[in-house]
Amino acid sequence: MKPPPFSYHDPRTVGDAVALLGRLDNAKLLAGGQSMMPMLNMRFVQPDHIIDLNKVDGLAYIREANDALEIGAMTRQRDIEFSDLVRKRIPLMHEAIQHVGHRQTRNRGTIGGSLCHLDPSAELVTVAAAMDATVTVQGPNGTRQVAFAAFPVAFMTPAIELNELVTSVSFPIWPSDHGYGFAEFSRRHGDFAITSAAALLTEDASGKITRASVTLGGVAVAPIRAVEVEQALIGQIPDDKCLREACEACRAYEAIEDIHAPASYRQHLATVMSRRALEQARARLKSSQPAKH
Amino acid sequence: MTETRKVALTVNGKRYEADAEVRLTLADFIRHTLGLTGTHLGCEHGVCGACTILFDGLTARSCLMLAVQADGHDITTVEGLAPSATELSPLQEAFRDNHGLQCGFCTPGMLTTLTEFLRENPDPTEQDVRIAISGNLCRCTGYQNIVAAALDAAKRLQAAR
Numbered sequence: 001m002k003p004p005p006f007s008y009h010d011p012r013t014v015g016d017a018v019a020l021l022g023r024l025d026n027a028k029l030l031a032g033g034q035s036m037m038p039m040l041n042m043r044f045v046q047p048d049h050i051i052d053l054n055k056v057d058g059l060a061y062i063r064e065a066n067d068a069l070e071i072g073a074m075t076r077q078r079d080i081e082f083s084d085l086v087r088k089r090i091p092l093m094h095e096a097i098q099h100v101g102h103r104q105t106r107n108r109g110t111i112g113g114s115l116c117h118l119d120p121s122a123e124l125v126t127v128a129a130a131m132d133a134t135v136t137v138q139g140p141n142g143t144r145q146v147a148f149a150a151f152p153v154a155f156m157t158p159a160i161e162l163n164e165l166v167t168s169v170s171f172p173i174w175p176s177d178h179g180y181g182f183a184e185f186s187r188r189h190g191d192f193a194i195t196s197a198a199a200l201l202t203e204d205a206s207g208k209i210t211r212a213s214v215t216l217g218g219v220a221v222a223p224i225r226a227v228e229v230e231q232a233l234i235g236q237i238p239d240d241k242c243l244r245e246a247c248e249a250c251r252a253y254e255a256i257e258d259i260h261a262p263a264s265y266r267q268h269l270a271t272v273m274s275r276r277a278l279e280q281a282r283a284r285l286k287s288s289q290p291a292k293h
Numbered sequence: 294m295t296e297t298r299k300v301a302l303t304v305n306g307k308r309y310e311a312d313a314e315v316r317l318t319l320a321d322f323i324r325h326t327l328g329l330t331g332t333h334l335g336c337e338h339g340v341c342g343a344c345t346i347l348f349d350g351l352t353a354r355s356c357l358m359l360a361v362q363a364d365g366h367d368i369t370t371v372e373g374l375a376p377s378a379t380e381l382s383p384l385q386e387a388f389r390d391n392h393g394l395q396c397g398f399c400t401p402g403m404l405t406t407l408t409e410f411l412r413e414n415p416d417p418t419e420q421d422v423r424i425a426i427s428g429n430l431c432r433c434t435g436y437q438n439i440v441a442a443a444l445d446a447a448k449r450l451q452a453a454r
Contacts, residue, residue, distance in 0.1 A: 002316060002317065002318060002321065003316040003318070004316070005295065005296075005316055006296075006315070006316055007296055007315070008296060008298070008315035008316075008359070008361055010361075030359075033357050033358060033359075033362075034339060034354075034357055037318075037338075037339065037356070037357035037358065037359075038338035038339050038357065040316075041318070041337050041338050041356065042338055050315075050359075052359075052361075052362065054362060078351070101428065102342070102427055102428025103352060103406070103409070103410065103425060103428065104342065104345050104352040104353055104354050104406060104428050105339065105354065105357075105428065107348075107351040107352055107353055108348075108353050108354075108357065108358070188427065189423075189424055189427040190427045190428055
């Protein structure tokens with residue numbers, strides 16, 4: 001098995017990569033290769049040109065700026081997994097990335113590659129939606145920012161033009177006492193999630209929820225922000241009954257059906273995974289009492 | 294029409310230089326061009342883990358890389374794990390003593406994966422080991438003796454320290 005014939009380009013700067021994208025027809029970007037290479041090997045894609053981003057300078061970094069963590073598009077998933085900055089500032093990401101593939105694939109796989117591949121059950125996609133990430137895209141006319149809510153335009157299709165590439169992703173940092181949780185159901189460890197859920201919570205001094213983010217991965221063609229669940233939690237004490245009732249709203253979301261699970265099963269999993277993610281988030285609220293259950 | 298490039302790299306401490314078609318996977322380059330057939334190919338799309346190598350010290354699936362991407366880099370394959378032609382590494386010895394292989398097809402990937410894992414996690418639990426090899430498929434052993442071998446190897450490596 002081998003990829004179809006193509007011409008290979010390995011630019012050293014983002015500008016050169018953008019110029020190649022503008023000049024070449026039927027070109028594909030190669031980032032970490034953990035999705036693109038299988039698609040090439042199986043000839044699901046047959047590009048005339050591969051533009052390898054692995055030698056482009058300045059696309060791999062994790063830095064804090066303006067109450068957000070900015071991660072370069074070519075940052076390896078491994079570097080995110082072992083980053084102290086990520087663990088401290090966006091712990092949901094640290095939690096979720098353990099579920100991304102395997103050590104061998106995280107060593108190569110990149111955050112930009114995963115977000116642009118946009119598999120609906122990919123954990124990084126779910127986290128980006130949960131955290132209201134902003135994607136920075138560069139094209140021939142400079143850079144522009146895309147809110148992650150507007151990033152998926154269709155199944156596995158990001159809102160970037162053929163002559164643009166993603167250079168970084170910015171994750172707003174939640175207050176240090178926030179709670180976070182990530183729950184996933186898959187057949188085997190490291191598989192894509194059949195359904196996953198990410199949750200973020202803050203509470204006030206009386207233990208009432210002041211801010212909530214609940215996101216479902218793998219249920220639909222793009223991550224679902226469970227706005228109904230979020231709204232049901234605001235102002236409430238998050239006891240077991242409250243979480244259970246709020247998560248019932250997930251049963252109403254339209255779900256995809258495939259070889260792994262029927263839609264009704266995904267809807268059921270969505271209620272269970274969102275509740276589990278919220279239970280984790282509740283337990284991690286810094287101000288919460290240890291006994292609170 | 295066939296585009297080729299020169300690839301110069303280090304494999305198991307030895308320098309190689311060869312021409313490679315740009316679409317050639319690193320796995321095929323290692324096996325067919327360099328003749329190092331210890332690296333096995335199972336699924337060829339990143340699922341089975343048999344083709345796992347160490348790329349600049351970190352595990353990677355060689356079926357998911359192009360040979361041209363290895364230019365200037367340092368690779369270790371299963372042939373490079375033993376200290377000499379007559380000795381095995383502690384991990385390899387543990388595999389032999391614990392019957393950690395049957396047909397041997399997945400073994401190169403298991404060994405390279407666990408070499409990196411034990412370097413980074415010298416004192417793993419059984420669960421840690423099972424997660425570490427979750428990207429490596431074995432159809433013979435039921436994994437039981439591979440896990441036992443990995444835990445045994447961790448003890449041997451600790452004792453040697």
